[in-house]
Amino acid sequence: MTKRVYNFSAGPAVLPEKVLQQAADEMLNYAGSGMGVMELSHRSSTYQKIIDDAEAGLRKLMDIPANYKVLFLQGGASLQFAMIPMNFGVNKKADYINTGEWSGKAIKEAKKLGMDVNVVASSEESTFSFFPEVDVNKVRKDADYLHITPNNTIFGTKCMDVPKVSIPVVADMSSNIMSEKFNVTDYAMIYAGAQKNIGPAGVVIVIIREDMIGKIKGLPTMLDYKTHVDAASMFNTPPTYGIYIAKLVFDHMLALGGVEYFEKLNKKKAAIIYDAIDNSKLFKAHVKPGKDRSLMNIPFFTDKEELNEKFLKQASAEGLVTLKGHRSVGGMRASIYNAMPIEGCQKLADFIKKFDKENA
Ligand SMILES: Cc1ncc(COP(=O)(O)O)c(C=O)c1O
Incomplete structure (x- = not known):
């Protein structure tokens, strides 16, 4: 990779790019x-x-x-x-x-x-x-x-x-x-x-x-x-x-406006991904729609292991990485903590839609 990816890791996880840049600037002389x-x-x-x-x-x-x-x-x-x-x-x-x-x-x-x-x-x-x-x-x-x-x-x-x-x-x-x-x-x-x-x-x-x-x-x-x-x-x-x-x-x-700002953003980010999953033919979220759904971690899967593997491989090639689900749930998991930009969620949702169209 020559540029930064969208990292959906459950942790250690994505950090704000601005913070990493500031840390880099101050690395040698604080x-x-x-x-x-x-x-x-x-x-x-x-x-x-x-x-x-x-x-x-x-x-x-x-x-x-x-x-x-x-x-x-x-x-x-x-x-x-x-x-x-x-x-x-x-x-x-x-x-x-x-x-x-x-x-x-x-x-x-x-x-x-x-x-x-x-x-x-x-x-x-x-x-x-x-x-x-x-x-x-x-x-x-x-x-x-x-x-x-x-x-x-x-x-x-x-x-x-x-x-x-x-x-x-x-x-x-x-x-x-x-x-x-x-x-x-x-x-x-x-x-x-x-x-x-x-x-x-x-x-x-x-x-x-x-x-x-x-x-x-x-x-x-x-x-x-x-x-x-x-x-x-x-x-x-x-x-x-x-x-x-x-x-x-x-x-x-x-x-940026504190926790209130992130709460609003997190709700939008999660909705973008849940909507793509719920409106697909192939994908299902582990948690059914409603109040119990996490804003931070979204496990989802298809019912075929080879499709999950194909999804992960193709997503990675698009710069959507660390999406493999935890071994106890399988499939995929998108962790979208505060530092995950909304653009990353949109890109993942678009990819879910594209993959669904091509493989359903
Ligand atoms: C909810 C929750 N509790 C505890 C842990 C364990 O954290 P640590 O690795 O810092 O011990 C994790 C790690 O993913 C977690 O998600």
């Missing part, structure tokens, strides 16, 4: 420091400004109240699957909504840590092709938290309605953070791996309400949220470059 960001000491005032600005940008974008702490951690969203029960499991009881592979992994980890796990709703029996209704009466009042995954990267479902429960709600927003507006105050904690809507892999963002911190004593230092809150994400060397790119992404998003 803000007159005579060195690149990767070479800056995390204890320097130049770097402190980067992390402070990153936090301020995220707070502004998500309207995060003062009683929530923002952390930039490592270990991916997967480490959060363990840190959550470790830090919040006072009664050793947790309720989970099972909406796909990632919530399944979170459940597994909680069980490993000796939690009594109650799955209050699940769509597993229909290959997670819808977002299950939650009967709030099934949520235990003495559970330490209710865990939800509002957007399912692999199966392409989403639901931003937060069950009205009295226990803390914890959400894995790895694949939909900042894709649409929601109230941070509906959650006790939100976490997200950066590599989809935020920046490079290696950073995980945690937004945690103050009363959730320090519930359990004696945890290993690095696995205790209190350590990272007390040290403002600088207990040890943070993923400095990833946080810098996240800051550039936040600045870029704010300049």
Whole structure:
């Protein structure tokens, strides 16, 4: 490839071209420091400004109240699957909504840590092709938290309605953070791996309400949220470059009009692709039309494996790449995070229509 492609990867994923350009421009000499960001000491005032600005940008974008702490951690969203029960499991009881592979992994980890796990709703029996209704009466009042995954990267479902429960709600927003507006105050904690809507892999963002911190004593230092809150994400060397790119992404998003702007754009982008699939003869989306469809991840397929293969090959030749579906669903998956331009979605939709006409 001699030019940039439309990259539909589920993550690490496309980043705004403007951000990559700015990072390239600043690669060798950041803000007159005579060195690149990767070479800056995390204890320097130049770097402190980067992390402070990153936090301020995220707070502004998500309207995060003062009683929530923002952390930039490592270990991916997967480490959060363990840190959550470790830090919040006072009664050793947790309720989970099972909406796909990632919530399944979170459940597994909680069980490993000796939690009594109650799955209050699940769509597993229909290959997670819808977002299950939650009967709030099934949520235990003495559970330490209710865990939800509002957007399912692999199966392409989403639901931003937060069950009205009295226990803390914890959400894995790895694949939909900042894709649409929601109230941070509906959650006790939100976490997200950066590599989809935020920046490079290696950073995980945690937004945690103050009363959730320090519930359990004696945890290993690095696995205790209190350590990272007390040290403002600088207990040890943070993923400095990833946080810098996240800051550039936040600045870029704010300049364009914030989450509201992206929500509108994301709805248009998703509709362009869903319409092409729904109006075709050959293609079917994994999730049926309606409110459960993700704005970020669209799994779709034909009913013939050789047609899926042909589609992927021809799409790739057109510069529409990384469309292969996850092995558990098969077919194709278009991940269209905030940084995917609408032109990429249009090009994919046009290609779906053309392929349908030629092969149906
Ligand atoms: C919803 C969700 N949760 C968790 C993960 C795992 O993230 P990580 O690789 O950062 O551990 C992913 C990765 O795709 C995801 O989509």
